[in-house]
Amino acid sequence: MSHEYDTVFVGAGLGALASASLMAQRGQKVLVVEKHNIPGGYASNFRRKDFTFDVSLHSFDGVMRGGHSFKVIEACGVADKVEFLHHPTLYRYRADDIDITVGHRDLEGYKNALFRFFPEETDNINRLFAESRRNYQDLCGFLYSRKPFWMRLVATPMVYPRVLRYGHETVDAYFSRFTANERLKEVLSAQWSYYGLPAKDLAFGYFSYPFIDYLDHGGYSIKGGSQALSQALVEVIEAHGGRVELESAVQRIVTSRGRIKGVVTRKSGEVRARNVVANISPQAVVALTGEEHFAPRYLSRLREQKLSVSGFQVYLGLDCPLSELGVGAEDYIHFFAPPKTQREQFEHIKAGELHPDNTSWSINYFSNIDPSMVPVGKSSLGLFTLTGPSEWHSLSKLEYRRKKQALTDLLIDNAERVMPGLRQHIEVCEAGSPRTMSKFTQNPEGAIYGFEQTTRQSGLFNRFPQKYPVKGLYQVGAWTFPGAGFIGTMLSARVLVDRYF
Amino acid sequence: MTYVVTDNCIRCRHTNCVDICPADAFHLGPNFIVINPQECVDCGLCLPECPEAAITPENQLDDSNRHFLDLNATLAEHWPVILQRIPALEDHPQWSGVPNKLPHLIHEADPVDPVRDTHLAHA
Ligand SMILES: Cc1cc2nc3c(=O)[nH]c(=O)nc-3n(C[C@H](O)[C@H](O)[C@H](O)COP(=O)(O)OP(=O)(O)OC[C@H]3O[C@@H](n4cnc5c(N)ncnc54)[C@H](O)[C@@H]3O)c2cc1C
Numbered sequence A: 001m002s003h004e005y006d007t008v009f010v011g012a013g014l015g016a017l018a019s020a021s022l023m024a025q026r027g028q029k030v031l032v033v034e035k036h037n038i039p040g041g042y043a044s045n046f047r048r049k050d051f052t053f054d055v056s057l058h059s060f061d062g063v064m065r066g067g068h069s070f071k072v073i074e075a076c077g078v079a080d081k082v083e084f085l086h087h088p089t090l091y092r093y094r095a096d097d098i099d100i101t102v103g104h105r106d107l108e109g110y111k112n113a114l115f116r117f118f119p120e121e122t123d124n125i126n127r128l129f130a131e132s133r134r135n136y137q138d139l140c141g142f143l144y145s146r147k148p149f150w151m152r153l154v155a156t157p158m159v160y161p162r163v164l165r166y167g168h169e170t171v172d173a174y175f176s177r178f179t180a181n182e183r184l185k186e187v188l189s190a191q192w193s194y195y196g197l198p199a200k201d202l203a204f205g206y207f208s209y210p211f212i213d214y215l216d217h218g219g220y221s222i223k224g225g226s227q228a229l230s231q232a233l234v235e236v237i238e239a240h241g242g243r244v245e246l247e248s249a250v251q252r253i254v255t256s257r258g259r260i261k262g263v264v265t266r267k268s269g270e271v272r273a274r275n276v277v278a279n280i281s282p283q284a285v286v287a288l289t290g291e292e293h294f295a296p297r298y299l300s301r302l303r304e305q306k307l308s309v310s311g312f313q314v315y316l317g318l319d320c321p322l323s324e325l326g327v328g329a330e331d332y333i334h335f336f337a338p339p340k341t342q343r344e345q346f347e348h349i350k351a352g353e354l355h356p357d358n359t360s361w362s363i364n365y366f367s368n369i370d371p372s373m374v375p376v377g378k379s380s381l382g383l384f385t386l387t388g389p390s391e392w393h394s395l396s397k398l399e400y401r402r403k404k405q406a407l408t409d410l411l412i413d414n415a416e417r418v419m420p421g422l423r424q425h426i427e428v429c430e431a432g433s434p435r436t437m438s439k440f441t442q443n444p445e446g447a448i449y450g451f452e453q454t455t456r457q458s459g460l461f462n463r464f465p466q467k468y469p470v471k472g473l474y475q476v477g478a479w480t481f482p483g484a485g486f487i488g489t490m491l492s493a494r495v496l497v498d499r500y501f
Numbered sequence B: 001m002t003y004v005v006t007d008n009c010i011r012c013r014h015t016n017c018v019d020i021c022p023a024d025a026f027h028l029g030p031n032f033i034v035i036n037p038q039e040c041v042d043c044g045l046c047l048p049e050c051p052e053a054a055i056t057p058e059n060q061l062d063d064s065n066r067h068f069l070d071l072n073a074t075l076a077e078h079w080p081v082i083l084q085r086i087p088a089l090e091d092h093p094q095w096s097g098v099p100n101k102l103p104h105l106i107h108e109a110d111p112v113d114p115v116r117d118t119h120l121a122h123a
């Protein structure tokens, strides 16, 4: 059977679903092809017994009505189809020397807490946040402007000067403009695990948007889990004549004389299309298209790109309410930081050595936000740490099982120390390793954030481009600009459509 | 719900489906493989891996193949768990796509040798 589509999407992650919804609403004929039996990629749910877990979402920044980030949700047509639940506290940072709770939309309260621990830094902290907010405004001006994309690019140095000024420095370098206090800089980047790099290596251009968006507009979960968002996007696509084909991997991207001709899918065979937008890793795109269609220089540049780190998450379903284990109703995310610098921790993480005293980890009290995902009287939580791909992918299945169990036990032991008695209440325990991440999304080495967000690989000009050298072939999602994250991938959709479609 | 291996697998048994399963739900027989419904977590990852299109979600079985649901459950109790992919049966090309192979099914499991059979889990 042969079809005609304007655009075919490879993979149904958030990047693809968001762009397909934007294009379908503009009257384009779209097809989204997904290997898995559910849409969403990392933005999906799974069930164990009576518990439903969100695969990935810890915190969605800024999606409050009237906020900048919510504009993307509106543009995709799902504003009235999904409900966002705000987190009563953004996070709590727990280290030996410092314990700070950041409230919902309470930058002033956060600053006051910082003043208590760093009294001599008061002025610096004030200046740092004032400038970070101005920078956020510049970024929003650029991202959400109604002007054509090229016009925004030309106007950037004049109208949005900070985007260029700070875009190419690290988070640490940016903070250093205001303070020399190393400890303060680490505390300010408490959420570094969301970006997959220590502040000293992480691009400020990528970090700066969610940094302020979380503080000023809050952190959110999606009622019913992120599957609800993915499903809502599918509904919009279908309501506008588009199609989502599940359980049907794209087996080949077909080109003819340097331009896209279509794809071959498992279910439909050859499908003709004018454009193909890939939501999978660029390495996989090249493999599906055939290396011979790319210049050697392009391929070697691609091979030089560094992958982001992977992660390990333990999902626990408990037979009692969280309050029984001493967890307050206001608690949501707790970051536990050992007395090591982020860079020292990252060395351990990359080597796959996880140790309660060497690497940071976090707890998410999931059911405190959405009790509808667990049975009445029960609860759920997640334990998370970054981990390098190290040998996860090469182990035999038996060794792999042992390693996975060992890390699961280590995280539960950690949690047991802050929630005594936890173990006796575990009814469901499931772990997601780098190998699991690869299985579900085909992302190489279980990378959870696409390419690493170093200054060399970040920003409008340095990020892996949305346009391939093959005519009609594009990239969307975590691998390209701006990068990973719920808002990151949905923004990448918006930029793609604004710029090229 | 569970996923179910059906007729197409018999005498082919590529075992392409095994490595991807996060739940170690596959059990190996001499010329067929089955999914243990107690272990399967319905992730659906195995379905596209099978070159014979032998795997079906329970809710998509019809009258012609519904009996495979019970067959999977029963055989899973007798056959060892397979953890790692092994080569397909030698004469599989001959049997690929041949309909109604159930009469060829060998129920009796091969004896497990703990030294040789490293692809199997030993209870
Ligand atoms: C554990 C974890 C926690 C996270 N926490 C947060 C958080 O708290 N906040 C936040 O904002 N972000 C978070 N993220 C990041 C965020 O989830 C991702 O960046 C985002 O969902 C990636 O979307 P994507 O569009 O790049 O596509 P992906 O989710 O990578 O999806 C790609 C899709 O392509 C499909 N596919 C692959 N190959 C093929 C093929 N050949 N044919 C058809 N389909 C194919 C895959 O099955 C998959 O569905 C987290 C990620 C993880 C893993």
Ligand code: SF4
Binding pocket: B005, B008, B009, B010, B012, B013, B014, B015, B016, B017, B018, B033, B049, B050, B051, B052, B053, B054, B055
């Ligand atoms: S891949 Fe298909 S044919 Fe091969 S063992 Fe699995 S179910 Fe049977």
Ligand code: SF4
Binding pocket: B003, B020, B021, B022, B023, B024, B025, B026, B035, B039, B040, B041, B042, B043, B044, B045, B046, B047
């Ligand atoms: S559906 Fe998932 S859990 Fe069930 S047998 Fe297939 S791969 Fe294993």
